[in-house]
Amino acid sequence: MLFVFGYGSLVSAKSVASTLGRHLDLEEAELRGWQRAWNVGSDKESHPERTFRLADGSEYEGLTVVLGIEPGDRCAGSVFAVTEEDLALLDVRERNYDRIDVTDQVTWASRPESCTIYAYTPKNTAIAKIAAALAGHRRVNVRRGYVDIVGAEPAIPYPIEEMTQG
Secondary structure (H helix, E strand, C coil): CEEEEECCHHHCHHHHHHHHCCCCCCEEEEEEEEEEEEEEEECCCCCCCCCEEECCCCECCCEEEEEEEEEEEEEEEEEEEECHHHHHHHHHHCCCEEEEECHHHEECCCCCCCCEEEEEEECHHHHHHHHHHHHCCCCEEEEHHHHHHHCCCCCCCCCEECEEEC
């Protein structure tokens, strides 16, 4: 059996279903040796299919920061079963991340004895986007809708803005 451990938008059954085209049951889980961090920069260059609009209707041209993970103590999240086809779809969606095997680091109540568990870790290029944006005085924010999905832990180091995706 194959599973994915989610800690950002992949903790939302609705968000996962929008990518995979079907509802999945998500279970609470914990990933040892990692912690969540606001360390992934996303923009039109990495996700040209996404257009974010500000409250006034104008297109947001800045960088949006989302969660990644980095070495640490532990990370709460969720797990869900996937197929190889699901992984291919998630790899496209999560293209700012590398998929890694975290089988030995994930625990949850109903974990099967024999399974493989993946998580997505930020690519260096996605992490570097934040520093480059700040150095270039480019606008950087976190979307309110994203915060509503993932919660505010850890503390959010960038302004939170209302934006719609369209």
